[in-house]
Amino acid sequence: MKTAHLLAPLAMLIAAPALAGDPEQAPYDTHVPASHRDRVYAAEQFSNTVSVSDPVDGTMLGVIRLGDPQPQNFSPLYRGQVLVHGIGFAPDGQTLAVVSIGSNSVTFIDTATNTVKHTTYIGRSPHEAFYTPDGREVWVTVRGEDYISVLDPVSYLETARLPTPGGPGMMMFSPDGKYGYVCSSFNPELVVYDVASHEQIGSVEQPSPFCPNIAVTPDGRQVWYTLKDIGKTVVIDALPPFDTITVLDTGPITNHVNIANTREGMMAYVTVGGLNEVKVFRTDDFSQVATIPVGHLPHGVWPSGDGRSVFVGLENDDQLVKIDTDTNQVVATIPIGQAPQAVVYVPNAVPEGISGTDNLAPLGVAGNSTSLILAHGDDDISTVALFDQGLVQVLQGSVTGLMPGQMYELVLVENADGSGAAEPIASFKANPAGGAIVNATGPIRQIVQGDGGTVRRYLAIRDATGTIVQLQR
Numbered sequence: 284m285k286t287a288h289l290l291a292p293l294a295m296l297i298a299a300p301a302l303a304g305d306p307e308q309a310p311y312d313t314h315v316p317a318s319h320r321d322r323v324y325a326a327e328q329f330s331n332t333v334s335v336s337d338p339v340d341g342t343m344l345g346v347i348r349l350g351d352p353q354p355q356n357f358s359p360l361y362r363g364q365v366l367v368h369g370i371g372f373a374p375d376g377q378t379l380a381v382v383s384i385g386s387n388s389v390t391f392i393d394t395a396t397n398t399v400k401h402t403t404y405i406g407r408s409p410h411e412a413f414y415t416p417d418g419r420e421v422w423v424t425v426r427g428e429d430y431i432s433v434l435d436p437v438s439y440l441e442t443a444r445l446p447t448p449g450g451p452g453m454m455m456f457s458p459d460g461k462y463g464y465v466c467s468s469f470n471p472e473l474v475v476y477d478v479a480s481h482e483q484i485g486s487v488e489q490p491s492p493f494c495p496n497i498a499v500t501p502d503g504r505q506v507w508y509t510l511k512d513i514g515k516t517v518v519i520d521a522l523p524p525f526d527t528i529t530v531l532d533t534g535p536i537t538n539h540v541n542i543a544n545t546r547e548g549m550m551a552y553v554t555v556g557g558l559n560e561v562k563v564f565r566t567d568d569f570s571q572v573a574t575i576p577v578g579h580l581p582h583g584v585w586p587s588g589d590g591r592s593v594f595v596g597l598e599n600d601d602q603l604v605k606i607d608t609d610t611n612q613v614v615a616t617i618p619i620g621q622a623p624q625a626v627v628y629v630p631n632a633v634p635e636g637i638s639g640t641d642n643l644a645p646l647g648v649a650g651n652s653t654s655l656i657l658a659h660g661d662d663d664i665s666t667v668a669l670f671d672q673g674l675v676q677v678l679q680g681s682v683t684g685l686m687p688g689q690m691y692e693l694v695l696v697e698n699a700d701g702s703g704a705a706e707p708i709a710s711f712k713a714n715p716a717g718g719a720i721v722n723a724t725g726p727i728r729q730i731v732q733g734d735g736g737t738v739r740r741y742l743a744i745r746d747a748t749g750t751i752v753q754l755q756r
Contacts, residue, residue: 487519
């Protein structure tokens with residue numbers, strides 16, 4: 284069942300018409316409304332799909348299947364993609380570049396026909412791929428190694444490798460295409476490249492090692508990046524010497540950030556998984572202007588081409604929510620595939636005169652998931668999603684409220700009060716913000732819910748002493 288309850292502007296910086304008076308910098312023309320030719324795409328990690336939604340109607344049109352769920356994708360003869368995770372798109376909006384972490388690939392998809400044009404296999408565990416603003420190169424952060432893989436978007440071949448600190452998490456370009464900013468997921472160092480020469484020209488210390496996401500403001504003056512391990516968002520000067528401007532305390536499991544040119548000014552939207560909120564900050568004085576409850580584990584975030592809406596993928600709810608930037612309220616909820624990660628909004632993705640729905644498949648098993656709550660006393664603390672894969676489920680917990688740096692176990696217990704024998708499912712360590720993302724695979728739904736006549740069990744978290752600290756509500 285499904286419980287009833289988007290990466291920084293890159294190609295959009297030149298894909299949409301510019302505001303009068305600042306033609307090179309401003310990517311959103313607030314006089315041009317969204318249309319049915321626009322599309323919102325989400326990369327879905329456990330169903331190995333890319334969902335395609337109409338942003339005007341607020342409906343999912345279908346999914347592009349790039350791979351199979353577990354356990355089919357365990358076969359040595361398996362040829363599909365695994366852990367579909369990142370998305371970038373060409374400046375003309377006609378091609379997606381979809382990164383699959385588990386199969387080390389970048390899949391290029393035609394947005395008019397929803398068909399695969401080519402798949403390029405690169406280094407270990409790539410994370411995100413983005414076109415340069417002139418469309419001549421695709422830069423891919425190879426997070427499992429220590430470089431950016433530069434691809435030719437015509438031949439799809441790798442043409443260069445740019446060295447980075449180990450574990451480059453994501454990169455983003457300045458609106459004018461001069462600079463490329465690369466944050467790290469394994470080392471506390473952000474580096475800056477001159478795009479034309481491929482030479483590193485700057486280095487900035489990160490307050491912590493784990494940066495998953497980075498954004499550049501439309502005016503080209505600021506770079507925002509998130510730190511998932513310590514729950515902070517950092518703003519640096521986008522121009523040399525790239526000094527740090529401010530560090531914002533945004534909350535545990537801070538995921539993605541993106542910038543929207545709204546009627547109230549330029550705003551940064553930050554997804555915070557541990558709080559299940561999107562926080563909104565001004566980019567001039569960095570004041571927080573809104574907190575938007577959105578659902579379980581918000582992840583990817585991306586604004587519409589006119590800045591009137593922001594779309595957010597809910598990783599543990601299998602949904603895409605639409606936020607009105609005038610009111611900062613959720614105005615639509617769209618069911619999509621399992622565990623959406625990156626989200627992008629592509630203006631004019633579909634040419635006039637065609638439907639843009641060819642070759643899309645229904646959700647199928649990808650639409651089946653269950654959400655659970657883990658509580659401490661009367662307080663709901665953590666969320667757990669069970670993503671149905673047919674024979675088994677993938678479990679993912681968004682866990683918060685723990686002691687930083689301490690070891691814990693996710694367990695199944697016999698009784699609703701937490702008593703009885705406990706069966707360990709996964710061990711994990713809380714990050715410096717007291718949170719963690721916990722994963723496991725097995726017939727967990729059948730055990731927890733007692734399907735087929737089995738004895739029901741209850742999910743819980745226990746500390747190193749064996750004390751239950753959170754229990755399934």
